[in-house]
Amino acid sequence: MFKKIGKSLLASLAxxxxxxAFTGVSPASIWILYEPDMPDALKKLSTR
Structure with a gap:
């Protein structure tokens, strides 16, 4: 019984x-908003 409770507590804590961690990192990371242009070679492959 205690093993089951301990596992669930550890899973919740994780x-x-x-x-x-994700909440703290997201506002500081502006690079996540950067979206590079698609290369021409990739555009040609995606239209086939």
Whole structure:
């Protein structure tokens, strides 16, 4: 019983830590908004 509770608590803690990490990083990272232009070679492949 205690193993089951311990696993669920650790899983919940890991989820909360991950959420906090992503929330803290997102506003500081402007590079995520950068979207490069598609190369011409890739455009030709995608139209086939």
């Amino acid at each position: 989820s909360v830590i991950t959420l906090v």
